[in-house]
Amino acid sequence: xxxxxCSRVVGAALxxxxxxxxxxxxxxxxxxWKTEYVHNFGQRLTPEVLYLGGLVGGGVxxxxxxxxxxxxxxxxxxxxxxxxxxxxLLAAVGALGAAYAIVVSMLGLAHGPYCRYQQNETHLDWGxxxxxxxxxxxxxxYLFNTALWDICLDPPRVVRFNVILFSLILGAGLAELGLCxxxxxxxxxxxxxxTCREEKTLETYN
Numbered sequence: 001x002x003x004x005x006c007s008r009v010v011g012a013a014l015x016x017x018x019x020x021x022x023x024x025x026x027x028x029x030x031x032x033w034k035t036e037y038v039h040n041f042g043q044r045l046t047p048e049v050l051y052l053g054g055l056v057g058g059g060v061x062x063x064x065x066x067x068x069x070x071x072x073x074x075x076x077x078x079x080x081x082x083x084x085x086x087x088x089l090l091a092a093v094g095a096l097g098a099a100y101a102i103v104v105s106m107l108g109l110a111h112g113p114y115c116r117y118q119q120n121e122t123h124l125d126w127g128x129x130x131x132x133x134x135x136x137x138x139x140x141x142y143l144f145n146t147a148l149w150d151i152c153l154d155p156p157r158v159v160r161f162n163v164i165l166f167s168l169i170l171g172a173g174l175a176e177l178g179l180c181x182x183x184x185x186x187x188x189x190x191x192x193x194x195t196c197r198e199e200k201t202l203e204t205y206n
Contacts, residue, residue, distance in 0.1 A: 008073025061097025
């Protein structure tokens with residue numbers, strides 16, 4: 001596969017992952033599919049939702065490079081060595097965005113959702129019941145013990161909601177990071193050797 005074709009494939013592959021990260025991050029703001037939690041986002045949504053790891057990191061910071069990366073595999077001003085060099089820089093930006101999405105989603109999974117739970121027999125309060133776990137990502141954590149998920153009473157099923165959506169952002173971020181790293185190496189190779197499409201254009205003029 002030539003460098004131009006590889007860029008086109010990488011750019012096209014980044015789109016669905018970026019859109020998935022954006023949608024998952026937006027949905028995280030609406031637990032139980034209600035808007036009331038957004039109105040009190042400082043006290044009802046976790047900081048990791050407000051960090052916008054999926055919307056900004058895995059979304060916008062990946063979508064913009066994806067447009068150019070895909071363009072380097074097509075005929076036009078981007079399908080040359082200069083376009084390849086620029087794709088390396090943009091792929092690095094995309095990799096940073098993906099890494100940000102990964103870190104934020106891991107923190108969201110580790111600390112758990114913000115919910116109303118029963119602290120003792122008589123008192124209900126809002127907080128993060130899983131935040132102070134000594135080993136949040138160990139096999140003993142709430143992530144692997146679904147029996148603990150019922151501790152959150154409001155919003156209903158918020159733990160499952162939180163785990164699924166942050167896991168989607170994490171998976172999308174890992175895929176984006178891998179694709180951006182592939183494009184960095186592909187773009188560097190394209191800077192040195194050129195693109196197949198660039199070579200075909202020269203042959204046409206000759």
